[in-house]
Amino acid sequence: MNSISFDFARFDAAIVDLDGTMVDTLGDFAEALNRMLRDLSLPPVAPAAVERMVGKGSEHLIHSALLHVLAPTDPDGAQAKARALYDAAWARYQHHYLAINGQHSAVYAGVVEGLQALRARGVRLACLTNKPGAFARPLLAAKGLDGFFELVFGGDAFERKKPDPLPLLKTCEALGTVPARTLMIGDSSNDARAARAAGCPVVLVSYGYNHGESVRGVDADGFVDSLAQLVPAA
Structure with missing residues (x-):
């Protein structure tokens, strides 16, 4: 890196x-989406397909899942059907995600150690995700990560989501820091593009989702295989 x-x-x-x-959280996404699809009398979606849809917020995820299951039987009408089903799908997805949030997910190795090391170096921490805040905060609490963060902003906190730079700029403003001295740590091109546009340096983890593409092809300042690698041992 x-x-x-x-x-x-x-x-x-x-x-x-x-x-x-x-x-x-791939297991949580797949479980909530498949419960939603079952409620709508639609076929399930495989976790491997879900992985390519993750990262641009719940609205994009739900629409992508609907298109994925509708297109094979009605390629010409899938877009219109997905739009017609969206409101009902969102209501069912929200219901199911809140019910299973964190039950099919796990903290990556090295995350706790990395966050502890950052805090020990005096680095202030904020969590910024495209996940809705009502999903993000309970997940952080369930996984014992909430205590590391001064601020948590979900994808519904601002007018636009990553890869738009606005959420990063607003988070820097809330922290009282300047972008050039605020490191973005993410897993995808969404995080990197937002950071570049906001003027934040950016490091990406190698194990994330990144829409099914290799993250090492993304313009970033560095890559790590674990958050524990961010701060070297003393």
């Missing part, structure tokens, strides 16, 4: 993504 990430004298704060960066 690039040496920029080891010099924490450069940083006042870090903004950390949630899904695919701190917690492997």
Whole structure:
């Protein structure tokens, strides 16, 4: 990884993504989506397909899942059907996700150690995710991660989501830090594009979702295989 990430004298704060960066939530997504689809009398979607849909917020995830199951039998009408079903799908998805939130997910190895090391270096932490805040905060609490963060912002906290830079700029504003001294830690091109546009340095984990593509092809300042690698042992 690039040496920029080891010099924490450069940083006042870090903004950390949630899904695919701190917690492997693919099981939660797949379970909630398939319960939703079952309620709508639609076929299920495989976790491997869900993985490529994750990262752009729940609205995108639900619409993508609907298209995925509708298109094979009605490619010309799938878009219209997905739009017609969306409101009912969102209501069922929200119901099911809140019921199973965290039950089919796990904290990635090295996350707790990495967050502890960052805090020990005096780096202030905020969690910024495209996941709705009503899903994000209970998940962080269930996994014992909420105590690390001064601020938690979900995808519904601001007018636009990552990869738009607005959420990062607003998070820096809330922290009272400048983007150049605020490190973005994520798992996908969404995080990197938002960071670049906001003026934040960015490090990506190698194990996340990134829409089914290799993260190492993304423009970032460095890559790690574990958050524990962010801060070297003393």
